[in-house]
Amino acid sequence: MSGNLHQAGLRFLRQLGRHAEPIMDAYLSGSLADQALEPAVQERLVKDGILYRPEHGADLHLRRVVRALLEDALRDDRNRQINANTGSALVTFKTLAGHYKEARHQSDYAAADAYLADLKEHVYAFGETLSHSIRVLWSRINNEFGYVGTLNAKIRENELAQSQVSELLAGLEMISFEALADTAGDLRELRHLLVTNLQRSVSACSQELSIVQGRLLQLLGRFRQIRGRTRLLKGWLLHMDQQPDYQVGNHAGHQNVLQLFNLAAPSLAPAAADIHNALHEPELLALIMQLRSLPAQEHLTAAAGAATEFVLGAVDDFEIERNPAREAVSAYFCQVIESGQAVSALDYREQEQLPWDAENWLYQVIGGYDGLPDEQKRHFELDTIGEAHPLFSGNFIVRDVALWLA
């Protein structure tokens, strides 16, 4: 019997391997067109229960078990099937436990062993299914339902996942360990299997499920927030389209201002340099260096800009004419410096018997004083001596000037 099964199983798996490509095509696209396969192959696959035809004239589809096998093996996100049927599993446990107890009672140990192995298989499978369901839920949470495009679809997927979690939790609640303990009686193996083992896996799963539920709620909240924001934006634009002259009321002017609008004005201005801080000296010096170099550069560029056309030619001869009047003025200045006392210009003219007319001489002196460079000029003071005009006020008639050292 088991040899037969073994052979049949191998044949089935080989069948799958040999037709892996059409099977994967069917898995990915959902169905397989009639023409895609040779009639003989198609018939064999249908007979072996790999493909089936849901209704007359429809395309070939993969059998649910094959699809589930692939989904599980490939950890496919699209797999959202969750088996929450705890009730039937519990009834199976009880039935098998009954068989086992009866066989032991009748001392049919071979049959009892077979029943126990069967029961073990079922209990382990139950735990496996639970943890698989949770894994599927986690994978959906972790990629945030990335297999559906729109936000609304994500929200629906989230709601589906939540209902599945509640179903799973409700199923776990149905497990009554007291009843299972009664069923197990005082048989050690049964107790170990039905009470200890099951309890361990169920408590781990229910703990994890509550975390999953929390995460799902959190995600749903986020999705709703995102959707709400999108709607707010669109709604605002719509509103402004409909009422272009809409003005928001001055909500910041109320007595109790919302924290949201309590926005302080920026109050930090850049600090000023402190020249008395010795620590800053190097930086300040560097800054000063930059300052100095700037005008020098400007000067250079300005000179370059002002350069005119340069023509090479014979140098024009010129001669500085000797001017006796200017020499006399210099002598007058020298006399003031030497004596250190104020001397009137007309007195000096008379003293030196200078040939120029009095008025000319005065103009020469004033011109000589004004012609001095600034740094020499500030050592002299030129006083005007004269009187106001008798008739026209504001006019001052200069009769003489006096030069003295400042």
Added chain:
Amino acid sequence: MLSMKGQVIEHLLKGDFICRTTDEDGWRFLKNPANREQLDDYLSTLNRKVATVGSGADSDVFFCGYCQLGEEQRKVISQQFRDICNGLTPLVAWLVLVQETGAQDAPLTEGSALRLNELQSIVEDTPAFREQLMRISHYRLFGSTSANVDGQIKQVFKRLCELGYLIRPNQDKQIYLGTGKLDYLYEVIRFIDETEGLALEERADIASQGSLL
């Protein structure tokens, strides 16, 4: 060099918004209630305190607010509120444009990345988006006078960076990140929606269903 506390105070007093994207260290510092208390103590001498967008433990954006509101402060706040309201429509239009060009469900929020080049090529290829961008960029908030998409989009991004809604982490790349100020903007719209009873969400919902029918 300034300590973390000093840096955070400086940012706050400059009127910056502190979120995870703009200043992660400062944000972590502010997330700690003990640190916030210290800052509040310090700022209270300047009649300031740390304010948050949203409330409670999930508040992720911090800024500087007044403790006591006198006549002067009220004036400042009112002016700021008016400024925000005036800028609301162009900003919202821009956010919707970004969302539509990316064909995304989620609008731009804190931390989401935006590639200028991608956005530009999509806008350039679609006349409707070009028109929208033109309208948006000519609002006074953005103040673009350019006639081509390139100039308009660059001006809009430049202004958004100046206003603190976007940052550009790497100056060599045209990749921008949304900041916490965007979250602030959403909160402002939500508040206006609620207090003025505009029912914006319902309206958008009805409009989108109408377009489906």
